[in-house]
Amino acid sequence: MRLVKQTGLCLFIVWFGLLGIGVVNGGEAAREAAFAGLSSETATAAGRSIVTENLAAGEGNLTLLNQLADSSTEVVQASDKVKPIVYLTFDDGPSEKTKQVLAILKREGVKGTFFMLGKEVKRYPTIAKQVVQEGHAIGNHSYDHVYAELYSSFGTFAKQIMDTDDAIYKAIGVRTNLVRAPGGTFGNFDQGYFDALAKAGYIVNDWNVDSGDSTRLNVPAKEIISTVEGSRLSSKVVVLMHDSSIHGESVKALPEVIAFFKKKGYQFAVLSDQVKPIQFRLAESIKWKRPKVTEAELQTLVQYMARTRTIVEAPNQQSLVVHAGDYEIDFAPADYRMSNGTIEVPLRQLVTGLTGIIRLDVSNGIVEAMVNNQSVSWTAAEVGGSGLSFPSRVMVPLRDTLQQFNYRISKITITTDKREIWADSISI
Ligand SMILES: [Zn+2]
Structure with missing residues (x-):
């Protein structure tokens, strides 16, 4: 576990060095206007809620641990670290x-x-x-x-x-x-x-x-x-x-x-x-x-x-490309979704694409992500009576989550084969 933590720390230092690269272009109003066509305020998109799908009945903690764990992911039993x-x-x-x-x-x-x-x-x-x-x-x-x-x-x-x-x-x-x-x-x-x-x-x-x-x-x-x-x-x-x-x-x-x-x-x-x-x-x-x-x-x-x-959702025809600062993250049509005008993407793919870290507190059902020197945490649902099960795939609203990681959307283009979104880092 110590080794994993050190890997996380190194990554942390690497992106700390990358901070400040993003330049904020245009006014807040222009950015809001640029996004207005794609976003609507919804109760679930506001703040830190998690949108989940495919609740993995019976699969338990290991499912999410495995899905979230890779070389850029820190996994800890962080009950001592996570706040009440x-x-x-x-x-x-x-x-x-x-x-x-x-x-x-x-x-x-x-x-x-x-x-x-x-x-x-x-x-x-x-x-x-x-x-x-x-x-x-x-x-x-x-x-x-x-x-x-x-x-x-x-x-x-x-x-x-x-x-x-x-x-x-x-x-x-x-x-x-x-x-x-x-x-x-x-x-x-x-x-x-x-x-x-x-x-x-x-x-x-x-x-x-x-x-x-x-x-x-x-x-x-x-x-x-x-x-x-x-x-x-x-x-x-x-x-x-x-x-x-x-x-x-x-x-x-x-x-x-x-x-x-x-x-x-x-x-x-x-x-x-x-x-x-x-x-x-x-x-x-x-x-x-x-x-x-x-x-x-x-x-x-x-x-x-x-x-x-009932939400009638047409399947995505286009892939989604997110340019956040120097990073580019590609989401295949099946990997993201539009819901009530809000784009939702898998948290893991977003965080790893931004070279961030995900920590899991399995005992308290909390997922914490650290990106761009910003730590954001979500609570996951407790499912079933025999302990915690995490959702198999955690979907988060793109715009709000980018904002929480100090990225602001500056431009959006849509063509027949892809949706592209540019976001500037506003870190100090
Ligand atoms: Zn009352």
Whole structure:
């Protein structure tokens, strides 16, 4: 292992010497405009989410280790090196407070996940859009948050989820599969709710650290901070906070909450389809009297998802050539894909093409890539009950990933036989 690490270090020094070669041409606006035709903002493309395909059931860790390992790849059991992860989540927005939350997150260089209410998205569509544009993830938190309706029948719950899904799509142009149950699942969900949502393709996320900002009205910021600081922390923390007009104290507490996790060495990430959700255990008895989920209710939701998630993708006709600084990487038509206007490429091929290094933390399900002196990490999904399985092939959005490695796309050309993209290194 030591030898492998040294190889990595040498490579690191080699590309360190190559830094600064790229010259930035043209203005930011010109570069954005150049790419506008090929890219659209999507929730999954924002930030660090991984797009996966061909989940290798039963193949386990070795599959990805083998696929990623080659002479330019460092593979370590880096559990001691990889930082614990915190997912900050904000429920009940968007609201008149959201802009303040966004400003703090931007200042701190941190991304969060916003579980939105359909009716608030309808009220504040521009703010909802801004959340996604600034790289945060979003989830579905029902339409109106009224417990007695949501938990009196699954049909009502499902309708609110679909209405919110549509409201988000109308306002922002993206759909999210993430759901957070108002009040959390404990005592509200039965197995039928869990099963129906999972069958339809929604991913239900509870939390494991409650900031306590909603235990009563106007919980003081100080108390929110001390509640978070006094919580039992694991290597994967999902913090529940709120974003609504009555949660000014949460906004006040946020900078210190962030500072606390930074001090503890946590890295901040956003929830996605690829992050295994925290879910409360099933309560022995629920708080509500209601009928069982019916087959018709289930089918309505399943068909809604099938209808709204279908992406018609034409196979690529052209190969893709990426010129990043002095490097040239060729992707065959089958090796990359266009999804919702975003180009996705295999992470391994991109990183090795840029003479970077990939590290795997098998035990925590984290892939870390270092390119152009920039280290970026992703969490991989935990699949199955017997330990971690990595996806057989990790696809990442090209533009966002290049940006994270300090490359900016400056030019794109498309001919009948190839798509070519030029990106400049903007490293210092
Ligand atoms: Zn809520």
